[in-house]
Amino acid sequence: MKFRQIIMPLSLFAGLLGGCSSGPGEWEDQRYAVRMEAADSVFNLGYIRQAQQHYAEALDRAFLTDDSQGIHDAGFNLATSDLRLKDYKASLVTLRRVSDALTVRGWTEVQQADLHLVRASVFDGQGQWQDAAAEARLARNSLDERIRFRAYALGGLASAAMSDRAGLDEAITYLTSSKDKKDQTDLKELLIWRMIMNQNWQLAADGAESLVKAQREETDYEAMRRALRLEVRALQGMGQEQAAENVMRRLRDSDREQAKQ
Numbered sequence: 215m216k217f218r219q220i221i222m223p224l225s226l227f228a229g230l231l232g233g234c235s236s237g238p239g240e241w242e243d244q245r246y247a248v249r250m251e252a253a254d255s256v257f258n259l260g261y262i263r264q265a266q267q268h269y270a271e272a273l274d275r276a277f278l279t280d281d282s283q284g285i286h287d288a289g290f291n292l293a294t295s296d297l298r299l300k301d302y303k304a305s306l307v308t309l310r311r312v313s314d315a316l317t318v319r320g321w322t323e324v325q326q327a328d329l330h331l332v333r334a335s336v337f338d339g340q341g342q343w344q345d346a347a348a349e350a351r352l353a354r355n356s357l358d359e360r361i362r363f364r365a366y367a368l369g370g371l372a373s374a375a376m377s378d379r380a381g382l383d384e385a386i387t388y389l390t391s392s393k394d395k396k397d398q399t400d401l402k403e404l405l406i407w408r409m410i411m412n413q414n415w416q417l418a419a420d421g422a423e424s425l426v427k428a429q430r431e432e433t434d435y436e437a438m439r440r441a442l443r444l445e446v447r448a449l450q451g452m453g454q455e456q457a458a459e460n461v462m463r464r465l466r467d468s469d470r471e472q473a474k475q
Contacts, residue, residue, distance in 0.1 A: 246275040246284050253291065260435075266295040273312075282319040285312055286326075293332045297339065298436070305336050327356035327365075334368050338375075347372040347381065363392055367400035374407035382408060399428065399437075406444050410451065419448035439468055 253268030269292035276284030289312030296305035309329055316326055334349035350369035354362050370385025372378075382404060389401040402425055409418035422445035429438035442465040449458035 243275060243279045243281065243284070246272050246279065246281065246288070249275060250288060250291075253295075257291070257295065262295050262298045266292065266299065269295055273308075277315070282316060282321065285315050285319075286321070286329075289315075290328060290332065293329075293336075297332060297335055300339060302336050302340055305332065309333055309336075323352070324355050324357060327353045328358070328361050331356075331361060331365055331368065334365070334372070338368065338372060341375075343372045343375045347376070347378075363389060363394070363397045363400075367397070367404065370400075370404045371407070374404065374411070377411065379408075379411060382411070399425070399432075402428075403437075403441070403444070406441075406448075410444065410447055413451060415448050415451040419445055419452065422448055435468065435472065439465055439472075442468070 249268050249272035253265045253272060256268070257265035269288050273285065273288035273292055276288050289308055293305045293308040293312070296302070296308060309332060313326055313329055330349045330352040334346045334353060337343075337346035337349060347369050350365045350372060353365035354369075356362050356365065366385045366388040370382050370389070373381025373385065386401065386404050386408065389397050389404065392398070392401075402421065406418050406421045406425065409415075409421060422441050425441040426438055426445065429435070429441055442461055446458045446461050446465065449455075449461060
């Protein structure tokens, strides 16, 4: 079967958008392929609700054809779309359905490590930091180094939210070994968190504003909003309440418009 595109939630999952091409003569269900391609196209344009519908149809098709790789790929992307829409319950239901289906088809925990990454993101979105960190640790077992780097980054964010300096430092150390541009951006976000923990407010505010600009230019608007939240924290730490409120208004404006997509 041809490997389909795998989307990844938030900036932490950027760079994992391509799959491997199939070899000549390799089987692929065309109805599944059409739905996945349509979903990928609208997802990348920011039309998440439309993508959600197409991925759900692709997942149903993969079950019909008993295609385990298709179940994984469509399920992963559907759960990611649910996550982007902040439908956390739906995302967890999708992940459970897909994981159960893959397990009975012989997939190991290591092969399903990326599903733990999405689950970690769901818990992160719900503010369940300990659960997010635990799922991120499971995702570290992936054979794909891209998944491992994202798992450390997400685990670092959960650690920062819990004021777990050791966990944050561990993630920073691991990400420092990567030369990948996306990993370096994730590293910068974690370093800003450490500045905030150290009460280096001005450095954190400057770093966060720079990160906002970088994420905007990369069209990663979810990550841009996270950087805006960091800037608000830093400005509040300096006692610059009006400046913090101005940044918060920018954040609310972006959140409001994203909700319409």
